[in-house]
Amino acid sequence: MLLLISPDGVEEALDCAKAAQHLDIVDVKKPDEGSLGANFPWIIREIREAVPADKPVSATVGDVPYKPGTVAQAALGAVVSGATYIKVGLYGCTTPDQGIDVMRAVVRAVKEHNPDALVVASGYADAHRIGCVNPLAVPDIAARSGADAAMLDTAVKDGTRLFDHVPPDVCAEFVRLAHASGRLAALAGSVRQDDLGELTRIGTDIVGVRGAVCEGGDRNAGRIRPHLVAAFRAEMDRHDRERTAGLPTAR
Numbered sequence: 001m002l003l004l005i006s007p008d009g010v011e012e013a014l015d016c017a018k019a020a021q022h023l024d025i026v027d028v029k030k031p032d033e034g035s036l037g038a039n040f041p042w043i044i045r046e047i048r049e050a051v052p053a054d055k056p057v058s059a060t061v062g063d064v065p066y067k068p069g070t071v072a073q074a075a076l077g078a079v080v081s082g083a084t085y086i087k088v089g090l091y092g093c094t095t096p097d098q099g100i101d102v103m104r105a106v107v108r109a110v111k112e113h114n115p116d117a118l119v120v121a122s123g124y125a126d127a128h129r130i131g132c133v134n135p136l137a138v139p140d141i142a143a144r145s146g147a148d149a150a151m152l153d154t155a156v157k158d159g160t161r162l163f164d165h166v167p168p169d170v171c172a173e174f175v176r177l178a179h180a181s182g183r184l185a186a187l188a189g190s191v192r193q194d195d196l197g198e199l200t201r202i203g204t205d206i207v208g209v210r211g212a213v214c215e216g217g218d219r220n221a222g223r224i225r226p227h228l229v230a231a232f233r234a235e236m237d238r239h240d241r242e243r244t245a246g247l248p249t250a251r
């Protein structure tokens, strides 16, 4: 399982760089603009320069409306700025067809610029609270649009978590559907260390976190701390080892 960490700007990205050996992807977002809020192109560039070259930088394009042209341009901005994972939150898409329209436009805009960049279609575990597309529709949206990964995060960061909205057996189905079409499955949403056993067991490819590696577990007031990133990674590695050894993934 890969670890994606979301700093809120250059200063926190530098802290991520200090913990670079413990993480796999640095994810640029602007939390005060939403769960998948988009940051400025120059911040993506600065963060790309600040983190080691062998660590991919991801950028969120926002909690986007159903406006394929607008979103495609934003996605191009992210990839031009140096991101190689482009994440799109399908906030304003109420049907799978709308999600596919948006993601097809994004895939074309991104891959024409950089065929190696990965496009991530993200839905929301708490979709029922915001009226957007059902979480289990996201793997099919990813497959039919040519995106590389299907993801879930939470839209409302109020302390509720991924498994509060989409229980582990449904997340397992999400992962199964993504893998069935050859996509990666990424899961996030106030994930904590004690969720890692389940996330490992169901075969999650990428886990995304912020709050769990911020001081006090507070994604807003707390800052990302390298020692918390290291501790989170150690727990991931423990579960990975147990899974590889065929042991039950204990908490």
Ligand SMILES: O=C[C@H](O)COP(=O)(O)O
Binding pocket: 004, 006, 027, 153, 157, 188, 189, 190, 191, 208, 209, 210, 211, 212, 219
């Ligand atoms: O993409 C990952 C998100 O930023 C997760 O943030 P969170 O762990 O605070 O919900």
